[in-house]
Amino acid sequence: MKFGILNEAQVAKGSTHAVRIQEVIDEAVHADKLGFDYWGTSEQHLVPSSWTVSSPQAIYGAVAALTKRIKLRTMSIVTLKELGHPILNAERLATLDAISQGRVEFGSARSNNAAYQTAFGIDPTRTRQEWLETVEATLRAMQENPFAFQGEIYKIDEPFYVSPRPYSMVPPPVWAAASSAESHKMTGELGIGVMTLESFLGWDYAKDCVEAHIEGFKSAAPIGGLYPPNPGRAFLTFPAHVAETHDRAIDEARETTLGLVAHLADLYTTVAKTEKEKGGDSYAYLLDLADKISHFTNDIEGLIEHSPTAMIGTPDEVIERIQRLEKMGFNEIILKIDNYGHRTNLRSMEMFAKYVIPGVKHPSLIPDNDYEQRGVAAKPYLI
Secondary structure (H helix, E strand, O other): OEEEEEOOOOOOOOOOHHHHHHHHHHHHHHHHHHOOOEEEOOOOOOOOOOOOOOOHHHHHHHHHHHOOOOEEEOOOEEOOOOOOOHHHHHHHHHHHHHHHOOOEEEEEEOOOOHHHHHHOOOOOOOHHHHHHHHHHHHHHHHHOOOEEEEOOOOEEEEEEOOOOOOOOOOOOOEEEEEOOHHHHHHHHHOOOEEEEOOOOOOHHHHHHHHHHHHHHHOOOOOHHHOOOOOOOEEEEOOOEEEOOOHHHHHHHHHHHHHHHHHHHHHHHHHHHHHHHHOOOOOOOHHHHHHHHHHHHOOOHHHHHHHOOOOEEEOHHHHHHHHHHHHHHOOOEEEEEOOOOOHHHHHHHHHHHHHHHHHHHHOHHHOOOOHHHHOOOOOOOOOO
8 A cells, every 4th residue: 555645735715825835845845754655736727725736847846856755646737738738748747757866657637627628728528538649649759759649639740859858768657537437447448547536426436436447457458558557546535634533633624625525516517517518428427426525515524424535533543444445446545635734734644654554554563552551541643
């Protein structure tokens, strides 16, 4: 089981984007020191405070220069013609690979926000096709020199020498974000690791998704043989938070958790309706999703019981949830620790690193408490 950190630079009420960006960089450096396996952020546009990283390349560069060992996974580049031309993607990934000395992992996604679909002229009925072709062309641009490409979306006739070349000269691990069972199966068939956004639809839905990826992966055929098959199945928590008591964890995570539910319900409804108006249906499942999660907009305890996405509680409670996901077939957990306040974010990360990760990976190394054996109550989860 691997553990990664996702940070989307949620700006606290009364603060500024500049302050939060500096905090995000500090939290990424802290994740490196604590021993997390990877760190990443998503690419977002035109969202005022909830998900504000509109220039992930700049933040990744800063994090790469200040860290030593942690992998840098793009979670996720919007791989569409209007936002991520393959040559630009290849140049940016290779530059980041050079700064980090080979620590880059390539995660991608198609857009899920009607506002920036409209702003950048993205046709929502074509995003799946554009995503697939952009991923292939990006990987070819990183490996083939000179590079040319002929597809439905891109017509790059003249061979170009794309520079810089990647630091390690081997394909980076390839990942994709997915929220439907159909997308999970497709990524498995393509030999692409999946980052599962279960979107509060429930434990059974998460199981259906991971099983779809496992089934698809049985016949994995990487696009053009451009990368090794990636059996990674990472579950994205949205959000994650741990504290020494259940009540404290709930209290500190309440605003972020309920806010995310309400925001996602609105976001998904808008995306699905916008595509439907243009004659598409690839986002149609989001309407059902939005309806189902809207029932939890004021019920955090019910949400935690219903869905593994809200990874909130004491270390022991969180360990039990992670073990349940591991039994389903997930082999990574992505922890979205954000918007609790900078110091609380750091404390939550420390508690995960100190208590949750060893409890999942190496429970046999945790000693019995000498004081408790002598009848003295020992205070748990000290930081």
